[in-house]
Amino acid sequence: MSENKGVWVFSENYDLTLEMLGKGRKIADMLRTELVAVLVGSNVQEKANDLIKHGADKVYLVDNPALERFQSEAYLSVLHNLTANYKPDILLIGSTKNGKPLAARLATRLETGCIPDCSRLSVDEKGRLIGERITYGGNAVAKVTFRSKPQIATIPGRAFAKLEPQDRNGEVTKLDVKIEEPKTEVVETKPLETSSVNIEEAKVIVSCGRGLEKKEDKALLEDLAKILGGQLGNSRPLAEDRKWFTEWVGLSGHKVKPKLYVACGISGVIQHVAGIRDSKMIVAINNDPEAPIFEVADYGVVGDLYEILPALTEALNKQLQ
Numbered sequence: 001m002s003e004n005k006g007v008w009v010f011s012e013n014y015d016l017t018l019e020m021l022g023k024g025r026k027i028a029d030m031l032r033t034e035l036v037a038v039l040v041g042s043n044v045q046e047k048a049n050d051l052i053k054h055g056a057d058k059v060y061l062v063d064n065p066a067l068e069r070f071q072s073e074a075y076l077s078v079l080h081n082l083t084a085n086y087k088p089d090i091l092l093i094g095s096t097k098n099g100k101p102l103a104a105r106l107a108t109r110l111e112t113g114c115i116p117d118c119s120r121l122s123v124d125e126k127g128r129l130i131g132e133r134i135t136y137g138g139n140a141v142a143k144v145t146f147r148s149k150p151q152i153a154t155i156p157g158r159a160f161a162k163l164e165p166q167d168r169n170g171e172v173t174k175l176d177v178k179i180e181e182p183k184t185e186v187v188e189t190k191p192l193e194t195s196s197v198n199i200e201e202a203k204v205i206v207s208c209g210r211g212l213e214k215k216e217d218k219a220l221l222e223d224l225a226k227i228l229g230g231q232l233g234n235s236r237p238l239a240e241d242r243k244w245f246t247e248w249v250g251l252s253g254h255k256v257k258p259k260l261y262v263a264c265g266i267s268g269v270i271q272h273v274a275g276i277r278d279s280k281m282i283v284a285i286n287n288d289p290e291a292p293i294f295e296v297a298d299y300g301v302v303g304d305l306y307e308i309l310p311a312l313t314e315a316l317n318k319q320l321q
């Protein structure tokens with residue numbers, strides 16, 4: 001029998017840690033094992049009880065001023081030390097820019113496998129973790145499992161829901177771990193100029209594609225977004241080719257999950273749709289009735305966005321008056 005036990009979660013992103021605890025709780029209950037949150041940072045101990053309220057049975061706390069900011073070698077050495085000593089069965093790591101390479105490097109050190117970007121998780125009859133991930137440019141879903149332990153999977157934001165906090169008891173263990181001396185040094189950090197701040201959290205997104213002729217025409221979308229309390233989004237060519245934005249929505253960009261996604265002049269090829277398929281409602285405005293966006297849209301308007309958008313904005317304005 002394997003000596004590995006317990007479901008662990010770790011992310012340097014606190015919200016994502018809570019989301020993974022939500023799913024981790026279900027998996028731990030299914031496997032009749034404990035759920036452990038790994039809390040790493042500087043002056044983070046006050047979060048430990050909150051992690052227990054959100055489903056953790058145990059918190060392994062590594063609190064050290066050297067861990068104030070994410071630094072890959074330092075965090076890797078902490079996670080390597082803990083996993084090598086306590087041997088979890090499953091380790092879920094937040095699929096952030098930092099978390100993904102961390103998971104891959106940890107898996108290499110532990111000589112085990114890693115499934116990146118799992119949008120679903122389940123457990124098979126042998127108790128092995130099954131991760132589902134989008135593959136082939138968004139055209140297929142791969143189901144992957146493990147032949148080794150610990151089973152490491154990375155989890156994107158908003159794949160799973162947080163649990164409502166409850167009054168629960170748990171154990172907080174403070175651990176003193178040797179931290180590897182980093183081989184790199186951050187020389188400078190600059191805030192990124194973004195066109196779509198926090199778009200992944202947006203409840204409403206009004207998004208434009210190559211159907212938009214000029215950069216100034218963004219104002220049409222901004223007017224609608226303002227009424228709907230939403231943010232602007234865009235397809236990749238508007239960022240990469242036209243340089244009107246710095247980021248985009250889709251397979252290689254932001255995966256969004258709004259209540260409402262309004263796609264204006266976006267054809268809806270698979271690479272774009274891969275980033276919007278979790279939207280609650282998709283409304284498409286496109287002058288080509290054959291545009292693939294209509295296959296995924298809940299509501300479709302066949303027409304010129306230069307006519308439809310001002311009319312829609314005006315109608316909504318009237319409704320609100």
Ligand SMILES: Cc1cc2nc3c(=O)[nH]c(=O)nc-3n(C[C@H](O)[C@H](O)[C@H](O)COP(=O)(O)OP(=O)(O)OC[C@H]3O[C@@H](n4cnc5c(N)ncnc54)[C@H](O)[C@@H]3O)c2cc1C
Nearest residue numbers: 209210211235236250251252253265266267286287288305
């Ligand atoms: C590896 C890879 C990853 C990629 N990742 C992404 C990604 O993450 N996100 C992404 O968006 N793309 C991505 N792409 C690019 C993707 O393949 C498409 O090229 C892109 O999504 C098309 O953008 P679009 O819909 O704005 O443009 P188009 O495909 O040119 O569509 C424009 C649409 O506007 C409509 N239109 C034109 N004028 C009007 C008008 N006046 N009124 C109404 N409708 C009008 C047209 O009918 C057409 O349907 C990726 C490609 C590759 C190869």
